[in-house]
Amino acid sequence: MESLEVKNLTHHFGFTEILQNINFTLKKGEVLSVVGPSGGGKTTLLHLCAGLLDVEEGSIQNSFKSTAFAFQEGRLLPWKNVIDNIAVGLLAKGEKKDKALKKSQKIALKFGLEEEDFEKYPKDLSGGMKQRVNFARALVTKPSLLFLDEPFSALDIGLKKELYAHLLDSCKENEMSILFITHDLMEAIRLSDKVLLLKADPGHIVKTFEYDTPNDKREENFIYEQSAKILQDKEIIDTFELNTLELT
Amino acid sequence: MKFLFKILKDFPAYLWSGWGAMASTLLFIAFWDLGNQVYGNLVLPSPLETFKTLYTMLQDKDVWEQIDITLYRASVGFGLSMLFGSILGLIAGFFATASMMSRPIVTILVGMPPIAWIVLAMIWFGMGDETVIFTVVVASFPIVFVGALQGTRTLDGDLKEMAESFDFPWHMKFFDVYFPHIFSYIFPAWVSGLGMAWKIVIMAELLATSDGMGAELAIARSQLDTPTALALVTIMITSLMFIEYIILEPIKREVELWRA
Numbered sequence: 001m002e003s004l005e006v007k008n009l010t011h012h013f014g015f016t017e018i019l020q021n022i023n024f025t026l027k028k029g030e031v032l033s034v035v036g037p038s039g040g041g042k043t044t045l046l047h048l049c050a051g052l053l054d055v056e057e058g059s060i061q062n063s064f065k066s067t068a069f070a071f072q073e074g075r076l077l078p079w080k081n082v083i084d085n086i087a088v089g090l091l092a093k094g095e096k097k098d099k100a101l102k103k104s105q106k107i108a109l110k111f112g113l114e115e116e117d118f119e120k121y122p123k124d125l126s127g128g129m130k131q132r133v134n135f136a137r138a139l140v141t142k143p144s145l146l147f148l149d150e151p152f153s154a155l156d157i158g159l160k161k162e163l164y165a166h167l168l169d170s171c172k173e174n175e176m177s178i179l180f181i182t183h184d185l186m187e188a189i190r191l192s193d194k195v196l197l198l199k200a201d202p203g204h205i206v207k208t209f210e211y212d213t214p215n216d217k218r219e220e221n222f223i224y225e226q227s228a229k230i231l232q233d234k235e236i237i238d239t240f241e242l243n244t245l246e247l248t
Numbered sequence: 249m250k251f252l253f254k255i256l257k258d259f260p261a262y263l264w265s266g267w268g269a270m271a272s273t274l275l276f277i278a279f280w281d282l283g284n285q286v287y288g289n290l291v292l293p294s295p296l297e298t299f300k301t302l303y304t305m306l307q308d309k310d311v312w313e314q315i316d317i318t319l320y321r322a323s324v325g326f327g328l329s330m331l332f333g334s335i336l337g338l339i340a341g342f343f344a345t346a347s348m349m350s351r352p353i354v355t356i357l358v359g360m361p362p363i364a365w366i367v368l369a370m371i372w373f374g375m376g377d378e379t380v381i382f383t384v385v386v387a388s389f390p391i392v393f394v395g396a397l398q399g400t401r402t403l404d405g406d407l408k409e410m411a412e413s414f415d416f417p418w419h420m421k422f423f424d425v426y427f428p429h430i431f432s433y434i435f436p437a438w439v440s441g442l443g444m445a446w447k448i449v450i451m452a453e454l455l456a457t458s459d460g461m462g463a464e465l466a467i468a469r470s471q472l473d474t475p476t477a478l479a480l481v482t483i484m485i486t487s488l489m490f491i492e493y494i495i496l497e498p499i500k501r502e503v504e505l506w507r508a
């Protein structure tokens with residue numbers, strides 16, 4: 001069984017402790033999200049899990065066959081157009097060029113990009129378009145584990161909905177596991193089996209929320225109810241410092 | 249191949265954009281003619297006289313031979329600089345120690361006046377091809393070297409990480425991630441290196457050889473033959489303009505379409 005196991009993970013940048021004693025397991029087919037305040041170390045945690053940063057203390061065991069990463073800031077190749085950018089992941093896996101381009105075009109359309117955008121260079125794309133290209137580049141490779149760093153943050157609600165559905169589809173189709181970061185609690189509740197709450201300074205997990213209803217069967221009502229509930233949670237109020245707002 | 253085709257396809261539009269350049273050239277010639285009317289034929293021959301001299305010169309096989317000699321020296325010198333400047337610059341860029349070590353050397357090479365190199369080269373190599381080629385290399389090598397070094401040093405770490413996360417094979421890392429970035433630095437460096445080579449070759453020939461266009465220029469000077477001198481200058485400038493605007497600039501445009 002493929003899985004990602006994080007045990008007693010602690011990480012420093014220089015002398016500041018960014019992450020402290022993180023433990024969790026991500027099993028095959030599971031969707032796990034990490035929520036927490038900005039600057040709390042979420043991206044760092046994801047980079048460590050993906051092997052982009054070296055583990056200093058603790059251990060990370062990743063037995064998933066293939067992984068792909070959608071970055072928070074796009075990281076598109078400025079000298080390649082939309083389709084070529086999406087195709088790089090496939091090409092790196094050894095896919096034939098024309099096949100890779102076909103698949104890329106298909107997913108680009110699904111991601112709400114239009115044919116007239118296909119030839120554009122990243123400099124001529126909007127922020128949300130870059131984000132979609134970045135996301136599509138990762139998803140099109142059909143990894144068994146997908147890392148997503150705030151993949152929906154710059155999208156409008158219509159697009160978000162479409163992409164949620166699309167993501168859940170391909171999740172089911174390929175038995176894909178997802179580890180993703182978001183600032184949107186509702187989004188976390190909608191998509192994930194488990195939500196990790198990461199508190200800052202230094203980043204540590206204070207609570208795990210679990211949702212048993214399969215994520216493709218969640219009604220809007222369920223999501224609203226759970227969101228309302230989670231916003232009353234003491235740890236959530238504490239972590240996001242929601243109470244100070246009311247006092248002032 | 250697709251690339252070459254695109255360059256050719258966009259070429260007419262590029263030429264069309266050259267009207268402005270044409271207008272300013274004609275304006276320059278008009279001022280030149282004005283200068284001739286003010287200062288007289290000996291100091292500044294008229295454009296017409298210069299072009300006539302140029303025309304008769306270009307009928308002369310000997311003049312073409314001189315041009316050939318100069319071209320040969322410039323291209324060997326520039327070719328060497330381009331080759332070694334690029335390779336050594338890349339190496340220096342990839343290794344932090346090498347780039348630190350190379351800095352003072354580059355400063356010396358850039359800071360030393362070419363005329364001093366010519367004097368040294370004349371002592372070391374005597375009067376001939378080697379002296380000229382050596383000076384050209386010494387002058388244009390550091391330009392190319394610095395370009396390659398800068399290109400390599402400024403590679404985007406985030407993109408490297410992205411390439412890593414997708415397990416790019418080495419050839420994709422090189423051609424899709426490193427090369428386009430480095431090339432956008434190295435290519436302009438080649439262009440300025442070439443300009444430098446062309447200037448230095450004339451200067452070195454004027455001082456250190458008895459053939460080539462620089463030497464012709466020296467002869468024209470000693471005979472106070474201003475029309476010939478100006479005709480020679482015209483050849484030098486037009487050939488440089490041809491290389492720069494007709495060959496290099498269109499390539500640069502296509503290569504850098506992605507730039508903001």
Ligand SMILES: Nc1ncnc2c1ncn2[C@@H]1O[C@H](COP(=O)(O)OP(=O)(O)OP(=O)(O)O)[C@@H](O)[C@H]1O
Pocket residue numbers: 013014018037038039040041042043044045072
């Ligand atoms: N390469 C680095 N070197 C030094 N410090 C870093 C580095 N990367 C991140 N940090 C620091 O680590 C902390 C956590 O950063 P991280 O990017 O993981 O936050 P985040 O939770 O993803 O925030 P956001 O939600 O705003 O994206 C920040 O204080 C940041 O300054």
Ligand SMILES: [Mg+2]
Pocket residue numbers: 042043044072149
């Ligand atoms: Mg982040």
